[in-house]
Amino acid sequence: MTVVRVCARPLPASTFIAGGADAVRRPEHLAPAARPVVDALSDLPGVPARTVNAVRLNGGVQAASGLLLAAGKPPRLSAAVLACTLLPVTWAGHRFREAEDEGERTQQRIHFLKNLSMPGGLLMAAPADEDGHHLLP
Incomplete structure (x- = not known):
């Protein structure tokens, strides 16, 4: 794995760690914007009925996955x-x-x-698997 990839992972991860932790602590300020999406997805399994809980869940997943990506544990999955x-x-x-x-x-x-560009950066920061396959060809 290159030094660039090792250095690159914590950079996008920091956005998710900070934003995710904020969403867990204070979901009320994000809930109004999230309500239409949560309502549209509420029939799917695992989507909380209360918008603040959905915001907390997404924030918790972002913070935890951001920490994992920054630590390089499992970087492909976390990205x-x-x-x-x-x-x-x-x-x-x-x-x-x-x-x-x-x-x-x-x-x-x-x-x-910016949000459209983030997945590309995340997937490029993820290393190849044991067989040398990258998430992006």
């Missing part, structure tokens, strides 16, 4: 889990097309695009 947690977060939190204020729309579009 993949983190990439998956971005789907509901991006869908719920960065609805730039619905923003009426141009400045807010611009900020939400920036965050939306």
